[in-house]
Amino acid sequence: MTYVKFNNTPVAKSFGGLVEEIFNGANLNKFIKDDFNTADFFGAHPPVNILETKEAYVLDLLVPGLNKEDFKISLENKVLTVSAEREKEAETKDENQKQIRREFSFRSFKRSFTLNEQVDAAKIQAKYENGILKVTLSKKENIQDPVKAIVVE
Incomplete structure:
Protein backbone atom coordinates (compact mmCIF):
# COMPACT_ATOMS: atom_id res chain seq x y z
CA MET A 1 0.00 0.00 0.00
CA PHE A 42 -18.51 39.37 -17.59
CA GLY A 43 -14.88 39.51 -18.68
CA ALA A 44 -13.78 41.24 -21.85
CA HIS A 45 -17.28 41.27 -23.36
CA PRO A 46 -20.86 40.35 -22.51
CA PRO A 47 -22.07 36.80 -23.12
CA VAL A 48 -24.02 36.17 -26.33
CA ASN A 49 -26.45 33.52 -27.56
CA ILE A 50 -26.71 33.00 -31.33
CA LEU A 51 -29.81 31.40 -32.84
CA GLU A 52 -30.37 30.51 -36.49
CA THR A 53 -33.83 30.29 -38.00
CA LYS A 54 -34.93 29.88 -41.61
CA GLU A 55 -35.37 33.64 -41.96
CA ALA A 56 -32.55 35.10 -39.84
CA TYR A 57 -29.72 34.84 -37.35
CA VAL A 58 -30.54 36.26 -33.91
CA LEU A 59 -27.88 37.53 -31.50
CA ASP A 60 -28.90 37.95 -27.85
CA LEU A 61 -26.36 39.91 -25.79
CA LEU A 62 -26.74 40.03 -22.01
CA VAL A 63 -26.13 43.70 -21.13
CA PRO A 64 -28.20 44.73 -18.10
CA GLY A 65 -28.20 48.22 -16.67
CA LEU A 66 -27.79 50.12 -19.93
CA ASN A 67 -30.14 52.28 -21.98
CA LYS A 68 -30.80 51.84 -25.68
CA GLU A 69 -29.04 55.17 -26.29
CA ASP A 70 -25.80 53.69 -24.87
CA PHE A 71 -25.41 51.22 -27.78
CA LYS A 72 -23.64 51.73 -31.07
CA ILE A 73 -24.07 49.10 -33.78
CA SER A 74 -22.21 49.34 -37.07
CA LEU A 75 -21.49 47.18 -40.10
CA GLU A 76 -18.29 47.58 -42.09
CA ASN A 77 -16.71 45.09 -44.51
CA LYS A 78 -19.01 42.25 -43.35
CA VAL A 79 -18.04 42.82 -39.69
CA LEU A 80 -20.88 43.71 -37.32
CA THR A 81 -19.62 45.65 -34.29
CA VAL A 82 -21.74 46.10 -31.18
CA SER A 83 -20.43 48.48 -28.54
CA ALA A 84 -21.74 50.39 -25.57
CA GLU A 85 -20.34 53.06 -23.33
CA ARG A 86 -21.99 54.57 -20.32
CA GLU A 87 -20.83 57.70 -18.60
CA LYS A 88 -20.20 57.50 -14.88
CA GLU A 89 -22.97 59.20 -12.97
CA ALA A 90 -22.04 62.25 -10.95
CA GLU A 91 -21.83 61.50 -7.25
CA THR A 92 -24.04 63.61 -5.04
CA LYS A 93 -22.69 64.70 -1.70
CA ASP A 94 -25.11 64.52 1.20
CA GLU A 95 -24.09 65.21 4.76
CA ASN A 96 -26.66 62.72 6.06
CA GLN A 97 -25.42 59.86 3.90
CA LYS A 98 -22.11 58.06 3.86
CA GLN A 99 -21.37 55.48 1.20
CA ILE A 100 -19.92 52.38 2.80
CA ARG A 101 -19.40 50.23 -0.28
CA ARG A 102 -19.82 50.69 -4.04
CA GLU A 103 -20.15 47.64 -6.28
CA PHE A 104 -22.17 49.12 -9.14
CA SER A 105 -19.89 49.62 -12.09
CA PHE A 106 -20.17 51.56 -15.32
CA ARG A 107 -18.58 49.53 -18.03
CA SER A 108 -18.08 49.71 -21.73
CA PHE A 109 -17.60 46.92 -24.23
CA LYS A 110 -17.01 46.30 -27.91
CA ARG A 111 -17.78 43.01 -29.62
CA SER A 112 -17.46 42.13 -33.32
CA PHE A 113 -19.00 39.37 -35.44
CA THR A 114 -18.00 38.39 -38.97
CA LEU A 115 -21.07 37.91 -41.15
CA ASN A 116 -21.42 35.46 -43.99
CA GLU A 117 -22.82 36.06 -47.48
CA GLN A 118 -26.37 35.05 -46.44
CA VAL A 119 -26.98 38.13 -44.27
CA ASP A 120 -28.95 40.97 -45.83
CA ALA A 121 -27.24 44.12 -44.50
CA ALA A 122 -30.23 46.32 -45.31
CA LYS A 123 -32.54 44.35 -43.01
CA ILE A 124 -30.52 44.28 -39.75
CA GLN A 125 -32.65 45.24 -36.74
CA ALA A 126 -31.86 45.72 -33.04
CA LYS A 127 -34.09 45.88 -29.98
CA TYR A 128 -33.14 46.35 -26.31
CA GLU A 129 -35.52 44.98 -23.70
CA ASN A 130 -35.12 43.71 -20.11
CA GLY A 131 -31.31 43.81 -20.21
CA ILE A 132 -30.99 41.85 -23.45
CA LEU A 133 -29.93 43.40 -26.74
CA LYS A 134 -31.51 41.38 -29.57
CA VAL A 135 -29.91 41.90 -32.99
CA THR A 136 -31.77 40.24 -35.87
CA LEU A 137 -29.74 39.58 -39.00
CA SER A 138 -32.20 38.73 -41.78
CA LYS A 139 -31.06 36.30 -44.42
CA LYS A 140 -31.12 37.08 -48.12
CA GLU A 141 -33.82 35.37 -50.12
CA ASN A 142 -32.54 32.44 -52.14
CA ILE A 143 -32.95 33.70 -55.68
CA GLN A 144 -31.62 31.12 -58.05
CA ASP A 145 -30.30 32.02 -61.45
CA PRO A 146 -32.74 31.16 -64.22
CA VAL A 147 -32.07 27.96 -66.09
CA LYS A 148 -30.21 28.73 -69.30
CA ALA A 149 -29.65 26.34 -72.13
CA ILE A 150 -26.13 26.42 -73.46
CA VAL A 151 -25.62 25.39 -77.06
CA VAL A 152 -22.51 23.39 -77.83
CA GLU A 153 -20.84 24.56 -81.02
Missing part, protein backbone atom coordinates in the same frame (compact mmCIF):
# COMPACT_ATOMS: atom_id res chain seq x y z
CA THR A 2 1.31 3.44 -0.92
CA TYR A 3 0.87 6.41 1.38
CA VAL A 4 -0.39 9.47 -0.53
CA LYS A 5 -0.06 12.85 1.14
CA PHE A 6 -2.73 15.35 0.06
CA ASN A 7 -1.84 18.41 2.14
CA ASN A 8 0.17 19.51 5.14
CA THR A 9 -2.76 20.63 7.27
CA PRO A 10 -3.81 18.65 10.29
CA VAL A 11 -7.07 16.72 10.07
CA ALA A 12 -8.74 18.44 13.02
CA LYS A 13 -9.15 22.18 12.59
CA SER A 14 -10.97 24.65 14.70
CA PHE A 15 -13.99 26.37 13.21
CA GLY A 16 -12.15 29.68 13.28
CA GLY A 17 -9.20 28.16 11.41
CA LEU A 18 -11.50 26.71 8.77
CA VAL A 19 -13.28 30.04 8.25
CA GLU A 20 -9.94 31.84 8.14
CA GLU A 21 -8.71 29.45 5.42
CA ILE A 22 -11.88 29.87 3.35
CA PHE A 23 -11.99 33.66 3.41
CA ASN A 24 -8.28 34.41 3.45
CA GLY A 25 -7.05 31.60 1.23
CA ALA A 26 -5.14 32.55 -1.89
CA ASN A 27 -7.65 30.93 -4.24
CA LEU A 28 -10.67 32.82 -2.93
CA ASN A 29 -8.84 36.14 -2.89
CA LYS A 30 -7.71 35.60 -6.48
CA PHE A 31 -11.25 34.62 -7.52
CA ILE A 32 -12.81 37.68 -5.91
CA LYS A 33 -10.08 40.04 -7.12
CA ASP A 34 -10.08 38.76 -10.70
CA ASP A 35 -13.83 38.32 -11.21
CA PHE A 36 -16.09 40.15 -8.82
CA ASN A 37 -13.94 43.11 -7.92
CA THR A 38 -13.29 44.25 -11.48
CA ALA A 39 -15.17 46.88 -13.43
CA ASP A 40 -16.25 44.29 -16.01
CA PHE A 41 -17.88 41.29 -14.34
